[in-house]
Amino acid sequence: xxxxxxxxxxxxxxxxxxxxxxxxxxxxxxxxxxxxxxxxxxxxxxxxxxxxxxxxxxxxxxxxxxxxxxxxxxxxxxxxxxxxxxxxxxxxxxxxxxxxxxxxxxxxxxxxxxxxxxxxxxxxxxxxxxxxxxxxxxxxxxxxxxxxxxxxxxxxxxxxxxxxxxxxxxxxxxxxxxxxxxxxxxxxxxxxxxxxxxxxxxxxxxxxxxxxxxxxxxxxxxxxxxxxxxxxxxxxxxxxxxxxxxxxxxxxxxxxxxxxxxxxxxxxxxxxxxxxxxxxxxxxxxxxxxxxxxxxxxxxxxxxxxxxxxxxxxxxxxxxxxxxxxxxxxxxxxxxxxxxxxxxxxxxxxxxxxxxxxxxxxxxxxxxxxxxxxxxxxxxxxxxxxxxxxxxxxxxxxxxxxxxxxxxxxxxxxxxxxxxxxxxxxxxxxxxxxxxxxxxxxxxxxxxxxxxxxxxxxxxxxxxxxxxxxxxxxxxxxxxxxx
Amino acid sequence: xxxxxxxxxxxxxxxxxxxxxxxxxxxxxxxxxxxxxxxxxxxxxxxxxxxxxxxxxxxxxxxxxxxxxxxxxxxxxxxxxxxxxxxxxxxxxxxxxxxxxxxxxxxxxxxxxxxxxxxxxxxxxxxxxxxxxxxxxxxxxxxxxxxxxxxxxxxxxxxxxxxxxxxxxxxxxxxxxxxxxxxxxxxxxxxxxxxxxxxxxxxxxxxxxxxxxxxxxxxxxxxxxxxxxxxxxxxxxxxxxxxxxxxxxxxxxxxxxxxxxxxxxxxxxxxxxxxxxxxxxxxxxxxxxxxxxxxxxxxxxxxxxxxxxxxxx
Numbered sequence: 001x002x003x004x005x006x007x008x009x010x011x012x013x014x015x016x017x018x019x020x021x022x023x024x025x026x027x028x029x030x031x032x033x034x035x036x037x038x039x040x041x042x043x044x045x046x047x048x049x050x051x052x053x054x055x056x057x058x059x060x061x062x063x064x065x066x067x068x069x070x071x072x073x074x075x076x077x078x079x080x081x082x083x084x085x086x087x088x089x090x091x092x093x094x095x096x097x098x099x100x101x102x103x104x105x106x107x108x109x110x111x112x113x114x115x116x117x118x119x120x121x122x123x124x125x126x127x128x129x130x131x132x133x134x135x136x137x138x139x140x141x142x143x144x145x146x147x148x149x150x151x152x153x154x155x156x157x158x159x160x161x162x163x164x165x166x167x168x169x170x171x172x173x174x175x176x177x178x179x180x181x182x183x184x185x186x187x188x189x190x191x192x193x194x195x196x197x198x199x200x201x202x203x204x205x206x207x208x209x210x211x212x213x214x215x216x217x218x219x220x221x222x223x224x225x226x227x228x229x230x231x232x233x234x235x236x237x238x239x240x241x242x243x244x245x246x247x248x249x250x251x252x253x254x255x256x257x258x259x260x261x262x263x264x265x266x267x268x269x270x271x272x273x274x275x276x277x278x279x280x281x282x283x284x285x286x287x288x289x290x291x292x293x294x295x296x297x298x299x300x301x302x303x304x305x306x307x308x309x310x311x312x313x314x315x316x317x318x319x320x321x322x323x324x325x326x327x328x329x330x331x332x333x334x335x336x337x338x339x340x341x342x343x344x345x346x347x348x349x350x351x352x353x354x355x356x357x358x359x360x361x362x363x364x365x366x367x368x369x370x371x372x373x374x375x376x377x378x379x380x381x382x383x384x385x386x387x388x389x390x391x392x393x394x395x396x397x398x399x400x401x402x403x404x405x406x407x408x409x410x411x412x413x414x415x416x417x418x419x420x421x422x423x424x425x426x427x428x429x430x431x432x433x434x435x436x437x438x439x440x441x442x443x444x445x446x447x448x449x450x451x452x453x454x455x456x457x458x459x460x461x462x463x464x465x466x467x468x469x470x471x472x473x474x475x476x477x478x479x480x481x482x483x
Numbered sequence: 484x485x486x487x488x489x490x491x492x493x494x495x496x497x498x499x500x501x502x503x504x505x506x507x508x509x510x511x512x513x514x515x516x517x518x519x520x521x522x523x524x525x526x527x528x529x530x531x532x533x534x535x536x537x538x539x540x541x542x543x544x545x546x547x548x549x550x551x552x553x554x555x556x557x558x559x560x561x562x563x564x565x566x567x568x569x570x571x572x573x574x575x576x577x578x579x580x581x582x583x584x585x586x587x588x589x590x591x592x593x594x595x596x597x598x599x600x601x602x603x604x605x606x607x608x609x610x611x612x613x614x615x616x617x618x619x620x621x622x623x624x625x626x627x628x629x630x631x632x633x634x635x636x637x638x639x640x641x642x643x644x645x646x647x648x649x650x651x652x653x654x655x656x657x658x659x660x661x662x663x664x665x666x667x668x669x670x671x672x673x674x675x676x677x678x679x680x681x682x683x684x685x686x687x688x689x690x691x692x693x694x695x696x697x698x699x700x701x702x703x704x705x706x707x708x709x710x711x712x713x714x715x716x717x718x719x720x721x722x723x724x725x726x727x728x729x730x731x732x733x734x735x736x737x738x739x740x741x742x743x744x745x746x747x748x749x750x751x752x753x754x755x756x757x758x759x760x761x762x763x764x765x766x767x768x769x770x771x772x773x774x775x776x777x778x779x780x781x782x783x784x785x786x787x788x789x790x791x792x793x794x795x796x
Contacts, residue, residue: 025690031523038522039495039515046495049512050519057689059530059680059696268683286564289572293610297576343682363737 006041007033008154013072014055016225019233020068021262022061028054044073060261072222137183141208153219156181162223171220178216184209241466246326246437256466260330263470264337267477312401313344314476317390319408320373321351321381327437327464329370331407334469336361342477346394350386351379356393381411383449384418391421395428403431403476407463409438410450417449422456431479432456435463435472488630488670489548492521498547507536507543508707516695517544526653526674528638528692533679534741535697538636541675545632548673553627554634555620557641563648567658569617575610611662621652625668632673638688639678646688653691700742702729708742713749723760724749727793728772734785736778748772760793762786 010032014024024032031054039050048069056065140148157163160177187209194202237259240252248256287303295301316335318328328349335345346358355377360369398404404425410417426432434457436443436450443450454460463469491501498514509517517540520527529537545552555566589606593599618626624633635649652658656668676692678684700708706725709716716724725745732739740748748771757764765786773779782789 023686027690031525034523035519038519045511046515049515052512053516053519053527053693053695057528057686057692057694058683062694062696265683286569286572289576290570293572293575293579297579 010036016072017068020064022064024055157219162220163227165224174220175217244464245330260334261337314342315346315404317348317406320349320377324409324437328407349373349377351377352382354386354389383412387418387421398428400430402429404429405433407435410453411447412449414447419456426456431458434460437464489521491548501547502543505543505546506711508711516693520693524671526692527695528676529695530678530680531697534743536742537677541632541634550630552632553620553624557637561641561645566619566621568619568622571615571617575615622658624672628669630670635676638676639681646685709749712746715753716749723793730789730792737775740772744772
């Protein structure tokens with residue numbers, strides 16, 4: 001790659017990276033161009049390491065970056081080699097024959113063979129063919145001149161407006177357009193002409209055409225990834241955020257994880273670590289002395305170490321019985337993705353008995369932790385037992401900085417849910433939030449004890465898709481850090 | 484590009500060699516980032532699990548370029564007065580008391596309030612001059628005449644607000660002091676920030692730095708590190724030891740041993756004149772490698788398997 005094509009490639013790559021959810025600022029772009037200029041484009045590994053330092057700012061971004069780099073700067077056109085290697089036996093034998101006929105043939109036998117094959121008076125007299133043979137594109141193709149080829153393909157891509165591709169299914173159409181813009185038609189005509197008369201030359205031309213088509217398709221697919229894949233992804237994300245959490249199938253989990261992480265990051269940065277300033281606590285001696293200079297050394301105005309560190313705490317109690325388990329999973333995943341702003345989250349799981357599962361979440365990956373929770377605490381729901389277990393375990397730790405979130409459908413198989421315990425929790429904590437995956441209309445129907453429950457909560461709300469979950473946690477965080 | 488200041492850092496391969504000679508085996512990745520940092524004048528944000536040599540990288544860099552290392556250890560509650568500068572209030576107060584008499588001389592013969600004030604103004608802000616300034620690590624690094632290495636250690640321990648305080652230093656290599664003005668760095672130091680990833684750093688901070696993540700090393704690399712750092716250890720034992728540590732990292736542990744623990748262990752084995760890892764020796768010295776009782780119990784339960792792997796079986 002030459003520096004000139006390099007930096008335009010680099011800009012395209014950065015656009016591609018942004019599509020992969022790695023935010024790259026214009027300043028980063030400048031740095032990347034500088035860094036690439038310093039490191040040169042020759043050594044792929046050095047370039048990859050160097051650009052990683054400039055473009056990827058966290059481990060998450062780094063893995064996305066590496067994936068993108070390998071995809072975008074695929075090792076240069078392997079098909080030139082693979083095609084050469086994977087020639088069928090018959091073809092190999094012909095090129096061997098060629099080499100026998102002409103001992104001076106360059107090492108790259110196939111490159112010279114077309115001219116060799118066309119050492120035929122009739123072909124040389126044909127002006128169209130002679131023109132074809134002398135075109136820059138043909139020369140580049142035969143000599144493996146990557147720079148010229150890349151430039152020709154870029155120019156043709158511009159002409160064919162390949163970057164306007166929006167749908168995956170348009171790939172074929174755009175590849176055709178790109179090939180036409182490249183002037184591949186001449187090659188095709190030559191192939192038709194030679195098919196009967198000169199089988200060897202025909203094979204060679206077909207090989208070059210195949211090579212060219214590969215490159216064109218690569219270029220189009222890259223254009224799709226850069227310019228359109230992002231839109232499709234956004235569309236899928238948008239749709240996923242509104243799907244009922246219970247309906248999310250395992251194959252969508254990876255995307256779901258990403259989506260949640262992104263939401264969590266957004267929430268975390270929005271709520272940051274806000275601190276309240278207070279006029280109390282420890283005396284700030286330097287500040288007071290400094291102020292006292294103005295009053296002849298008499299500390300007239302006192303200054304205090306004003307930062308009051310807020311220690312918000314969340315306790316999440318999740319029903320993991322069959323009906324609500326899926327929702328519990330997402331709530332817990334979300335809370336743990338928010339470790340940054342909610343460092344002291346404690347989680348409890350129950351169906352009949354209740355237990356603390358905080359350590360599992362710090363010790364194991366989320367999926368593993370959740371499957372453990374389901375294994376140990378799954379079963380038939382008993383809110384009375386769960387609430388009394390919770391009171392024994394954690395009631396003494398609840399204070400006015402604690403938010404308690406309970407996730408459950410409040411369906412207690414018609415037995416007493418012990419709402420007195422709930423009232424006690426409410427009295428001690430800052431906020432008691434009940435999330436119910438059932439739609440509001442279903443509350444209170446059948447064995448649902450949701451209606452009395454609502455009276456004992458600061459907030460009782462329906463929560464069954466990611467959007468609602470995000471909104472609830474957003475309000476939770478602003479209430480926590482705001483006042 | 485300021486090649487004159489740190490000529491030792493103007494080539495990727497030279498960096499690898501120089502750091503290697505100083506006892507720090509760095510991957511091409513690390514060398515590339517150090518090179519870019521010197522060439523682009525940007526700080527490096529080093530992340531990775533504890534004990535993989537983040538702090539050591541800065542120390543070695545200082546050694547290689549033969550410049551002083553200015554270190555700022557971060558902690559919760561670290562503020563401007565501890566990191567940037569502080570006024571010497573005591574001195575200011577003392578001087579005002581002493582200079583009270585001088586005031587009479589200055590004001591002597593002044594007619595009316597206006598003239599007195601004018602005379603006072605003409606003396607300037609004597610008490611807010613550099614002489615009353617107590618430089619803290621960041622300012623000290625800016626004041627070095629010909630380069631320095633500034634190490635801001637464990638930035639993730641500091642408060643969120645402190646990061647904003649750093650931005651001016653990191654992007655422009657300057658510090659603004661309201662009473663004096665802006666102090667430019669006399670020479671741009673090499674800046675290293677380390678983070679153990681206990682919390683996400685702000686985007687603004689990350690954007691100003693080159694990002695370098697140092698993971699646990701590969702078997703081959705760790706072998707080279709052990710050889711470089713503990714040359715007394717026999718090579719056969721060192722191979723065994725590194726394979727053992729790698730096997731132990733695969734276990735389900737609370738805290739996996741890092742390079743620093745591997746090196747400590749290697750040193751203890753040298754002290755014990757060991758020449759072979761066997762279950763008795765491992766049993767006695769495992770506490771050097773693992774820091775939690777439950778981890779030790781876990782590892783001891785699988786000692787046979789681990790030793791087999793260590794023997795290359």
